[in-house]
Amino acid sequence: MAGLGGRMSTVIKAKVSKILDKAEDPAETLDYSYQKQLESLQNVKKGIADVVTAKKRLQMQSSKLEDSVVKLDTQARQALAQGNEELARTALERKNVAQTELQSLDGQIAELEAQQQKLTDSEKALRAKIEAFRTKKEVIKAQYSAAEAQVRISEAATGVGEEMADVGLAMQRAVDKTENMKARADAVSELEAAGTFEDLTQLGQGEDDIDRQLKELSNKSVVDDDLAKLKAELGQGAAPGQLAAGEPAVEGSAEDAEPAAAPKTEEQA
C-alpha cells in the first residue's frame, strides 16, 4: 500500500514501520511479541505515574502560593488599617507576583491533567489490543500449521505493534510536556531561593519582615490598631484617606459638594 497517503501520513507511516521493523523478529513472533506487548503496557503505566507525580508537585506549589496570597492580602489590609500605605503596597506587590505565578501553575496543572487522561485512554486502547492478540494467537495456533500460524500471528502482532508505536508517541509527548513543567517548577524554586519569594516560602511558619513591621506598629499604636479594626467591623474597611494618597482629602466632601446626587432619601428627609 506504499504511496497511498499524502506527504504527512507517508512520513508518519514510514516512521511507524521503522519502529515495527525494529521491534519484530519473525523467528520470535509467537509468544515473544506478547511479552513485548505486556512490557509496553507496563511502560505506559509508569508514564502515567510520572505525569501524576509531576502534577502533584505543581499542586503542592500551587497550594503554597494560595496560602501566600491569602496571607499577603491579610497583611495588606492590616498595614492599611494601621496607616502604613507603603507596607500595604509591598504586601500587595508580592501578592500580585504570587497570583501571577499561581495562574501560570494552574494552567500547567490543567495541561498535565489532560496528558494524564490521554495516556490513560492510550493504555486502555493498548490493553484491548493486547487482549485481542492473546486470544487470537491461541486460536491461530490451534487452527493452523506452525508455518502458517507464524505468518498470521505476525500479521496480528503488527496491528498491536502499531498501537504500541502510537502509545509510544503519546508517552513521548507527555514526557516532553512534563519535562517542560519540571523545568518551570525548578525555575520557581530558584526564584524562591534567590529571595524573590523570600517571605512567601516562610508563610505559615516563621515571621516575615511584614509581620515584624506590623508587630512594631501594633506595639506603637495599639489604639490606632483598635480603631482600624473597629472601622473595618463597621464596614468602612481601610480609611479612604489612607488608600488614596495621591488624591485630595475627601472626608465628607463628596456628599457636601453634590447633595443632589446623594441617593439616600432618608438622609435628605
Place this chain on the structure above:
Amino acid sequence: MIVRISGEGQYRLPDAMHGALNELDNTVVEAAEAGDETRFATAFAELLALVRSNGEILAGDDLSTSEVILPPPDTTLEQAAETFTGEGLIPD
C-alpha cells in the same frame, strides 16, 4: 482504507476518499513548510473532520493495521514542521 488518528483511534473509510484525504494532507504539509499558522490549522482541522465524519471507528480489539496514519489532533505547526524534516513526533 483504514486511517489512524494518532492518540485517538482507527477509522475505516471508503477507498474513494483517498484523493480528498491526500489533497488535504499535502495542504497541511505545505502550510507547515510555509509557516502559515492559519492555513495549517484550518487544513488540519478539515482533514481530521473528514476522517471522523466519513469514517467508522474500529472496535478496540480490531487488530488491523492502518494504511494512513495522521498525527495527534493537538499537533502544533512547529511539531508538524519538525516531523516532515525527519525529527519530532515519532522518535527514530
